Each structure stands twice: as structure tokens, then as C-alpha cells.
Amino acid sequence: xxxxxxxxxxxxxxxxxxxxxxxxxxxxxxxxxxxxxxxxxxxxxxxxxxxxxxxxxxxxxxxxxxxxxxxxxxxxxxxxxxxxxxxxxxxxxxxxxxxxxxxxxxxxxxxxxxxxxxxxxxxxxxxxxxxxxxxxxxxxxxxxxxxxxxxxxxxxxxxxxxxxxxxxxxxxxxxxxxxxxxxxxxxxxxxxxxxxxxxxxxxxxxxxxxxxxxxxxxxxxxxxxxxxxxxxxxxxxxxxxxxxxxxxxxxxxxxxxxxxxxxxxxxxxxxxxxxxxxxxxxxxxxxxxxxxxxxxxxxxxxxxxxxxxxxxxxxxxxxxxxxxxxxxxxxxxxxxxxxxxxxxxxxxxxxxxxxxxxxxxxxxx
Numbered sequence: 001x002x003x004x005x006x007x008x009x010x011x012x013x014x015x016x017x018x019x020x021x022x023x024x025x026x027x028x029x030x031x032x033x034x035x036x037x038x039x040x041x042x043x044x045x046x047x048x049x050x051x052x053x054x055x056x057x058x059x060x061x062x063x064x065x066x067x068x069x070x071x072x073x074x075x076x077x078x079x080x081x082x083x084x085x086x087x088x089x090x091x092x093x094x095x096x097x098x099x100x101x102x103x104x105x106x107x108x109x110x111x112x113x114x115x116x117x118x119x120x121x122x123x124x125x126x127x128x129x130x131x132x133x134x135x136x137x138x139x140x141x142x143x144x145x146x147x148x149x150x151x152x153x154x155x156x157x158x159x160x161x162x163x164x165x166x167x168x169x170x171x172x173x174x175x176x177x178x179x180x181x182x183x184x185x186x187x188x189x190x191x192x193x194x195x196x197x198x199x200x201x202x203x204x205x206x207x208x209x210x211x212x213x214x215x216x217x218x219x220x221x222x223x224x225x226x227x228x229x230x231x232x233x234x235x236x237x238x239x240x241x242x243x244x245x246x247x248x249x250x251x252x253x254x255x256x257x258x259x260x261x262x263x264x265x266x267x268x269x270x271x272x273x274x275x276x277x278x279x280x281x282x283x284x285x286x287x288x289x290x291x292x293x294x295x296x297x298x299x300x301x302x303x304x305x306x307x308x309x310x311x312x313x314x315x316x317x318x319x320x321x322x323x324x325x326x327x328x329x330x331x332x333x334x335x336x337x338x339x340x341x342x343x344x345x346x347x348x349x350x351x352x353x354x355x356x357x358x359x360x361x362x363x364x365x
Contacts, residue, residue, distance in 0.1 A: 057089070062323060063322060067354075096325075134165055134167045156171055193225045221253075264280035332351075
């Protein structure tokens with residue numbers, strides 16, 4: 001009888017069994033490592049690190065500090081922002097246009113929270129040229145939320161049919177719904193003013209005039225309704241009645257910056273430029289923090305060939321609001337016109353620090 005092989009001894013069999021287990025374990029580990037590696041190849045890029053707090057980013061954007069656009073955009077990547085904070089960030093976005101900003105707006109126009117949607121609508125109205133506005137806002141004309149629909153209507157009012165494009169029909173339908181809703185509410189000065197604006201847009205002048213008469217009957221001191229009446233009369237070619245209504249408002253509210261500003265614009269429309277400047281200056285004196293009034297004064301000064309005073313007004317806006325993009329862009333144009341290229345370069349460098357992706361820089365302003 002032959003002897004058993006030493007390789008078949010219990011000890012050798014046991015060692016071989018342990019070896020086989022080790023090889024199998026190594027194979028499993030190698031498979032897991034390979035799977036993780038392949039998964040890593042296809043994993044989405046990690047979100048950019050958010051290195052600033054909400055308060056820091058908001059302050060940096062609001063005050064026009066270097067890097068403002070970058071930190072503002074970063075905040076929108078956060079998933080822990082409250083709706084009210086997101087709306088607050090959207091209010092600053094208009095001064096920092098870019099392709100990235102448009103992506104942010106497009107996303108927040110689809111946000112399920114109406115507060116955020118309405119803030120995004122306001123940002124679109126402030127940032128996007130009229131000719132492109134309907135592409136973003138048109139889909140909201142049949143939004144489930146009534147407030148969102150009506151906000152979209154207000155943002156699109158005044159656009160030409162060509163600008164509205166494919167959304168002309170939906171805009172008319174949504175505006176009709178808005179009119180019906182306002183007409184069914186208990187009348188107030190504000191509701192009648194909104195109704196009048198819708199009616200003016202449709203060309204229904206008589207009904208618009210009736211709505212404004214009712215607004216002023218309900219609220220005799222409603223300056224906005226009074227000015228809407230002035231503008232409506234002026235648009236109808238009734239310059240004298242328009243001027244008389246404006247004079248009555250001013251005699252009643254002589255220290256109203258809104259009325260002084262409106263007077264200046266009325267005089268500009270009627271080619272009374274020197275008198276217009278007096279009214280626009282008065283509006284700025286009464287409300288020096290109102291950069292819209294100061295901007296209009298700068299434009300009027302420029303149109304009267306008073307370039308240096310116009311530049312000073314725009315520089316004052318930037319002193320008060322360094323993030324004010326409209327004033328910065330216009331001042332760059334005015335400095336170019338004056339041949340002050342060194343000052344142009346300074347303003348361009350500041351704009352690049354604020355937002356290197358600003359379209360004005362990309363287009364070679």
C-alpha cells in the first residue's frame with residue numbers, strides 16, 4: 001500500500017484553505033476599489049466651497065467691494081438658505097449680470113416658493129434688456145400662483161408686440177385676468193392705479209381715466225395716481241390740462257421730490273430744458289439718496305452739453321453706491337467722450353474687480 005503524500009496532510013490542507021480565502025478576499029477588495037474608482041470618474045464635480053457667510057456676501061455685493069459677484073454667486077449654491085434670504089440675494093443680483101447670473105435667475109423663476117419667484121422677476125426686469133425679457137418671464141404667465149402671474153404681467157407691460165413675441169397672446173390673457181381681479185376687489189387708490197396702468201396698456205383711455213378719477217376720489221393725496229393722470233393727459237396730446245394738473249399737485253405738495261422729478265421730466269418732454277434742470281436739481285436736493293433722480297439729472301446735463309456736471313453727478317452716485325452698475329457704465333461712456341482714458345481705465349479695472357464676467361467687459365466697453 002502506498003503512503004499518503006505529505007501535501008495531503010491535514011496541516012497542508014488547512015494552509016491551502018487559508019490561502020484560498022486570502023486570495024478571494026483580495027479579489028473582492030480589488031473589485032470594490034475598481035468600482036469606487038469608476039464611480040469617481042462619473043461623479044459630479046463637488047460644489048464650490050462657500051467661504052463667506054450670507055451677511056458677508058450680502059454686504060460685499062451691496063457695497064460694491066472687490067470680488068462681490070463671485071461671493072454672491074457662491075451663496076446661491078447653498079441648500080440651507082431661507083426663502084427670505086434667497087430673495088434678498090436676488091435683489092442684489094441686478095448689478096452683477098453674467099451668464100452665471102442668468103442661470104441663477106432661470107432656476108429661481110422656477111422656484112416653488114412665490115416669494116423667491118417674484119424676487120427673481122424683479123431682478124430680470126432690472127437686469128435683462130426688454131427684447132430678451134419675455135423669454136424668461138413668458139412661461140410665468142400661466143404660473144399656478146396668481147401673484148406670480150400678475151408680477152410677470154407688470155414686468156412685461158410696456159413692451160412692444162415684437163419684444164413680447166410668442167407670449168403676446170398669453171400676456172393679453174393674463175392681463176385680462178389681472179384687470180378682472182382688480183375690478184372685483186373693493187376699490188382703493190392702489191388697486192385703481194394698477195387697473196389704470198393695465199387699461200392704458202390696452203389703449204382703453206376713457207376707462208383708465210375713470211379709474212384714476214376714482215383713485216384720487218378715494219385717496220386725494222395719492223401722488224402716484226395724480227402723476228399717472230398727468231402722464232395720461234400728456235400722452236393724449238392735452239399738454240395744457242396735463243400741465244395744470246401737475247401745477248395743482250405741486251401747489252399742494254411743494255416739497256415732494258417725486259413731483260419735482262416728474263416736473264423736470266415733463267419739461268424735458270416739452271423742450272424746456274433749462275427749466276427742467278431746475279426741477280431735477282430740486283428733486284435731488286429734496287432726496288439726495290435717490291440715485292434714480294440723480295441719474296436722470298446727469299443725463300439731462302449731458303444732453304445740454306454740460307459734461308463735467310453730468311460726470312460729477314454720476315461720480316456722486318458711485319460714491320454713495322459703489323455697486324451701481326448703470327451709473328458706472330454711463331460714467332465710463334462720458335469719460336471716453338471727454339477723452340479721459342486714464343479715468344476710463346480706473347473705472348474698468350474696478351468693474352473687473354467687482355465682476356470679471358460682466359457683459360460690458362466681454363464686449364470691450
